[in-house]
Amino acid sequence: MNKILACTDASDYARVVCRYAAWLSGLTGARIEALYVSSLWEFELPFLLDLGGSLGASPYQGMTGALEEMESNKAKLVEQAAHRELMEAGVSAENIVFSHETGLLVDALDTYESGEDAANLILLGKRGEGASQAKDHLGGNLERVVRASRQPCFICNREFRDIQKAVIAFDGSASAQKAIDWLIAEPALRGIELSVVTVSNGHGDDELARSLRVAEGRLEEAGINANCQLLTGDVEDEIVNYVERSGIDLLIMGAYGHSRIRELLIGSTTTDLIRRCLIPVMLFR
Numbered sequence: 109m110n111k112i113l114a115c116t117d118a119s120d121y122a123r124v125v126c127r128y129a130a131w132l133s134g135l136t137g138a139r140i141e142a143l144y145v146s147s148l149w150e151f152e153l154p155f156l157l158d159l160g161g162s163l164g165a166s167p168y169q170g171m172t173g174a175l176e177e178m179e180s181n182k183a184k185l186v187e188q189a190a191h192r193e194l195m196e197a198g199v200s201a202e203n204i205v206f207s208h209e210t211g212l213l214v215d216a217l218d219t220y221e222s223g224e225d226a227a228n229l230i231l232l233g234k235r236g237e238g239a240s241q242a243k244d245h246l247g248g249n250l251e252r253v254v255r256a257s258r259q260p261c262f263i264c265n266r267e268f269r270d271i272q273k274a275v276i277a278f279d280g281s282a283s284a285q286k287a288i289d290w291l292i293a294e295p296a297l298r299g300i301e302l303s304v305v306t307v308s309n310g311h312g313d314d315e316l317a318r319s320l321r322v323a324e325g326r327l328e329e330a331g332i333n334a335n336c337q338l339l340t341g342d343v344e345d346e347i348v349n350y351v352e353r354s355g356i357d358l359l360i361m362g363a364y365g366h367s368r369i370r371e372l373l374i375g376s377t378t379t380d381l382i383r384r385c386l387i388p389v390m391l392f393r
Contacts, residue, residue: 109136109294113220113227115213115253116142116190118182120266121233123193127268128388129231130197135296141205141227142190143220145213146179183208214252221258231262234382251379254363254391260290261363263382263389271388274358275303276334277347277381280319283362286392288323291360292330300358302327302334305350307343344380351385359385363393 114129116122129140187206194204209216213232220227232253254261276291278284291297304327306320317338324336339346351359363378382389 109138109228109296111225111227112138112140113230113259114140114142114190115230115232115249116144116186117233118186118189119233119235121235121264122186122189124264124266124268125231125233126190126193127197128262128264130194130199131268131271132229132231132262133199133203134197136294137296138228139203139205140194140199141207141220142187142194143207143209143213143216144183144186144190145216146183146208146210147212179210213249214256217253217256226259228259229262230257230259231264233264234266250382254393257393260286261391261393263391265386265388269357269387271300271357273301273303273354273356274360275305275347275350275354275356276323277359277361278304278306278320278323279362280306280316280323281362281364283364283392285323285362287360287362287390288326290392291332292326298332302332303350303354303356304334304336305339305347306337307339307341307346309343310340313338313340343377344384347381348384351387356387358388358390360390361392363391 109132112129112132114125116125126142129142132138133140187208190206191201191204195201207220217230221230230253232250234250250263274297276284276287278288291302304320304323306316308316320336320338324334327334337350339350347359350356359381361378361381364376378391
């Protein structure tokens with residue numbers, strides 16, 4: 109891992125994003141680019157558009173100019189906070205870059221995932237600046253970023269905790285296989301106690317068990333000792349219960365299962381687990 113893209117803003121989650129970025133940087137030596145994107149929505153508020161139509165162009169342009177200046181000042185504060193948090197967590201100044209864009213976060217991703225200096229991992233908060241008003245909902249950027257990103261996404265919870273135990277929720281799908289590939293290719297994370305859990309609802313047990321054995325064999329060949337288990341029951345409930353009773357600090361999983369139609373379903377297994385598990389979730393698509 110050479111570069112981490114830490115998506116930041118003025119929310120409580122931004123502080124935790126920086127802490128996890130610093131932790132990962134310390135393990136891998138990766139540089140960190142903190143990215144803040146000013147939403148276009150701020151400059152296209154309905155009441156501003158109405159003013160532009162009723163009062164003429166000049167008042168409208170004046171108000172958008174004032175908003176732009178406010179956002180520029182806000183970006184400077186976000187930059188200062190990100191630098192402070194990262195450096196307090198042990199990241200050297202030369203390993204930190206801050207970028208400010210205007211638009212939509214999902215549209216900015218391509219720039220930061222392309223080229224020789226592309227980010228290898230994207231970190232973002234489970235929720236954003238509206239978290240206090242929508243505590244039961246995931247952030248508006250999260251699903252769009254996960255769908256658009258070509259890189260793994262590390263979804264941060266509200267509080268930082270040292271990661272000593274991780275579990276892969278493995279279903280044999282292509283995205284879950286990518287999680288196995290990534291762990292094999294990233295030796296810096298070998299010190300974490302790893303479990304691999306597959307959950308059966310009573311159908312296709314033989315195929316799931318075979319897929320789990322193959323994953324276990326690949327990890328063993330790479331020198332990774334993992335505790336592999338086949339559980340039976342409701343997928344979401346079994347994984348949440350395993351995370352809680354085993355003291356898991358990081359949940360790793362594919363963003364989507366075997367059926368691509370799951371991409372269209374709000375309340376899918378992935379979304380439900382991100383919402384219910386009070387730990388960071390690392391997603392592969």
